[in-house]
Amino acid sequence: MSSFSEIWVYLxxxxxxxxxxxxxxxxxxxxIGALLGNSPLANSVLLSSAMLIPVLLLTGTSYPTxxxxxxxxxxxxxxxxxxxxxxxxxNLAAVKRSIVPIAVALLAGSITAMGSALAIAxxxxxxxxxxxxxxxxxxxxxxAMELAKSLGGIPSxxxxxxxxxxxxxxxxxxxxxxxxGTKNYAARGFAVGVASxxxxxxxxxxxxxxxxxxxxxxxxxxxxFTAILLTGFLLLR
Amino acid sequence: xxxxxxxxxxxxxxxxxxALLILCQLAGETLVQILRLLVPAFAFPGPVVGMLxxxxxxxxxxxRARPVIASADGLLGxxxxxxxxxxxxxxxxxxxxxxxxxxxxxAVVASTALTLVVTVGAFILTERWVSR
Numbered sequence: 440m441s442s443f444s445e446i447w448v449y450l451x452x453x454x455x456x457x458x459x460x461x462x463x464x465x466x467x468x469x470x471i472g473a474l475l476g477n478s479p480l481a482n483s484v485l486l487s488s489a490m491l492i493p494v495l496l497l498t499g500t501s502y503p504t505x506x507x508x509x510x511x512x513x514x515x516x517x518x519x520x521x522x523x524x525x526x527x528x529x530n531l532a533a534v535k536r537s538i539v540p541i542a543v544a545l546l547a548g549s550i551t552a553m554g555s556a557l558a559i560a561x562x563x564x565x566x567x568x569x570x571x572x573x574x575x576x577x578x579x580x581x582x583a584m585e586l587a588k589s590l591g592g593i594p595s596x597x598x599x600x601x602x603x604x605x606x607x608x609x610x611x612x613x614x615x616x617x618x619x620g621t622k623n624y625a626a627r628g629f630a631v632g633v634a635s636x637x638x639x640x641x642x643x644x645x646x647x648x649x650x651x652x653x654x655x656x657x658x659x660x661x662x663x664f665t666a667i668l669l670t671g672f673l674l675l676r
Numbered sequence: 677x678x679x680x681x682x683x684x685x686x687x688x689x690x691x692x693x694x695a696l697l698i699l700c701q702l703a704g705e706t707l708v709q710i711l712r713l714l715v716p717a718f719a720f721p722g723p724v725v726g727m728l729x730x731x732x733x734x735x736x737x738x739x740r741a742r743p744v745i746a747s748a749d750g751l752l753g754x755x756x757x758x759x760x761x762x763x764x765x766x767x768x769x770x771x772x773x774x775x776x777x778x779x780x781x782x783a784v785v786a787s788t789a790l791t792l793v794v795t796v797g798a799f800i801l802t803e804r805w806v807s808r
Contacts, residue, residue, distance in 0.1 A: 461764075465757045483756045488763040495767060502768050509761035515751060516758045518697040520723035521704070522748030524730035531731070540802040548795030556787035563779035573783060577791060580762060581721050595765075596772055600784060602763045607788045615792055623800055630795035634788050641755035651752070657795075659724045666720065 451498060457508030464490045477645075479613045484638055485606050520637070523655035526644065530652035537625055537653075544626070545657070548633035549664045552577035572596040575669060576604045578662045579636045586669050601636065608635025609642035624650040632657025685746050693743030697751070700726035700733070 450456050468486035475481045495505055506513070527534065534541070556573045565573070571592030575583040580601045587597035612631045621627065628650030631639035636658045644651035685693070704726030711720075730748075734741050766773070773780075 461760055462757075465754075465760060484759050484763050487757075487760045488766065491760070491764050492767045495764070502765060505764060506761060509764065512758055513761040517701045517723045517726075518694070519751045519755055519758055520721070521697045521700045521726040521730055522751045524700075524727045524734060525745050525748040526752070527727070528731050528734040537799075537803065539806050540799045543802040544795045544799035547798035548791050551794040552787060552791040555790045556783050559783035559786055560779060563783070565776065565779060565783075569776060569780070573780065576784060576787070579721065596769065598762065599766050599769050599773075600780065602759070602766060603781065603784045604788050605759065606763070607785050608792065611785075611789055612792060615789060616796065619793070619796065621796060621800060623796075623803075626796045626799035626803070629799050630792045633795045634791040637755065638759050641752075641759070644752055644755060655727075659727065662724060663720060 451500060452504055452507075454508035454511075457500070457505045458511055459508075460491065460494065461487070461509050461512055479610050479642070482606055482610050482642075484602075484609070484641075516637070523640070523651075523659075526648050526652035527655055530649050533625060533649060534652065534656060540626070541629065541656070541660070544629055545633065545660050545664055548630065548657075549577070549661050549668065552634060552661075553665065553668070568592050569596070573600050575665055576600040577634055577636060578665045579658065582662045582666055586666060589673060590669060602638070605635045605638025608639040612639065612642060613646065625653045628653035629657045633661045636661070685743055689743035690747065693745070693747030696733075696744045697726075697730070697747055700730045702726075703729055 464487040465483060467490065468481075468483040471486055472478070472481035472483055491505075494500075495502070553574050556576055557570055560570055560573050568591060571590035572587045572594075574590065574592070575586040575597060578586075578601070580598045583597045583601045584594035586592075588594045608631050612627070612635070616627045616630075624647050628643040628647070631643050631650075632654030635642075640651065640654040640658050643654035701723050704724070705722030707725050708720055708722045730744070734744075737744075
């Protein structure tokens, strides 16, 4: 009996267990998504976490223990970001032609993303540290955490809000754009990249390579622009 | 421009393609560290700088870019998977979510929808205005 529980103790803390569980959850999420006709609601990030979190809570596994295994997947985010150069290069002519729309849409989208989140949270009486954590919600997690920290926010809350924003955008972008009746995939991709960073970009790449390219460039530009805007605000304050 | 469709790769090419992605990221991270010496508040991620470096390299490499293109397309095909470990991190914030979950979720959903509409509108209207 004690040897069985020893095996369990080994398994529950082994990086292999949680790396494997993460991969299996993702494959299941894709299968469920396919069963539902690849509905945007069946978002694979959302479904995978909805399976993994209860398993971790039921087995009493802490997030750091889980992450020891999951870090190998997480690590690939860096090279994957570099990889966005490929759809960008494939669509470079279209991107160059759209320099002016890109600049205007970046300015409008970036300010809307920050301003509207701040305004709604402020109406609900959110304290300053929560406001500072929600302001950079539309940029990728490392930048958002850094910015939240320098604004007096809570970096880990900022990371949660970034993920929520990403999943929300990935889910609503296709039905929303179809409702607006636009088939301009450069514009659609750019919008989801500005609003929902990498998770939105992942969705755009599933829809179409041009949308993916514009989402990738939007994500990079919005990261830079939000950082400049919020750093400027800090310096002027 | 070269033929951008990925074909099956030999092992050496497969690893070389992936190595180039890693080296671009490394170069990007190094550049950011150097810039941070000059401007300590500089908060730009190394991988994005690596991405810009790779765009430049792709233009120079022509047909030799085939392996790195195949590796990049492979990674981008599973981009959603790579966000799962961070998303699971939400489990650490049960208390905050219970206290602020409703308003924060509303702020995130409303603000994201508004941002999508404003950005796509600004893009399309400017495009029409420019091409007029």
